[in-house]
Amino acid sequence: MESSEVNELLSQARPQTSEGADLLLDLRDLLLNDGHPGTCVQCFFSLLGNLDRPGSLTPLRIWLEEHLEVAVRINGETRERFPVRFGKSRNLQDYCENTFEFIRSDRSYQEDKIHLSFQYRVAMAA
Incomplete structure (x- = not known):
């Protein structure tokens, strides 16, 4: 990402x-150097508590939702990817709990251990 775009x-x-x-x-x-997407999301949620006008983060939220995805991994294998959608999540923990709940209730994975991680959308990484 170019400096002018980040600014x-x-x-x-x-x-x-x-x-x-x-x-x-x-x-x-992080954005200038293709930093870890999970750290970008963590910064986003941390900023929500530190800014007087949450609407000022709307452009950043839109960018993150357009460029990041959640990868579902089981036994080291990526089973699926889906777009990041923050919805009404108040913080990172809330988002992660909602995502895990969605996976457990909407999918039929039999494994007990499911690993979720943030990543840049595959199209961006190419």
């Missing part, structure tokens, strides 16, 4: 605390 994406986010400013800088660095 535009984050331009409306105005942190109200020094912690929020640090998170925004961390997120900027």
